[in-house]
Amino acid sequence: MQxxxxxxxxxxxxxxxxxxxxxxxxxxxxxxxxxxxxxxxDRFLLQVDVTYPDAAAERKMLFxxxxxxxxxxxxxxxxxxxxxxxxxxxxxxxxx
Numbered sequence: 001m002q003x004x005x006x007x008x009x010x011x012x013x014x015x016x017x018x019x020x021x022x023x024x025x026x027x028x029x030x031x032x033x034x035x036x037x038x039x040x041x042d043r044f045l046l047q048v049d050v051t052y053p054d055a056a057a058e059r060k061m062l063f064x065x066x067x068x069x070x071x072x073x074x075x076x077x078x079x080x081x082x083x084x085x086x087x088x089x090x091x092x093x094x095x096x
Contacts, residue, residue, distance in 0.1 A: 004017070023044075
């Protein structure tokens with residue numbers, strides 16, 4: 001960033017002085033993610049940990065960002081109230 005410019009999709013943009021950068025730190029378990037060298041750790045002013053949302057908040061985010069209407073999901077409690085899954089096949093008499 002000391003070049004005072006950034007290139008995105010082949011187009012170079014000059015940055016105002018001073019400029020502000022937001023970055024994410026992906027989990028190390030994610031493929032292609034490596035720990036930062038010690039010399040780069042001092043470049044971060046603060047750390048904000050975002051936890052996984054509860055089920056209600058996750059549903060709200062899903063429906064507000066995808067346009068999908070709220071539909072109830074069938075669970076194990078619905079067994080016996082209708083067929084879910086592939087149709088049963090009759091046994092093959094030649095395999096006895």
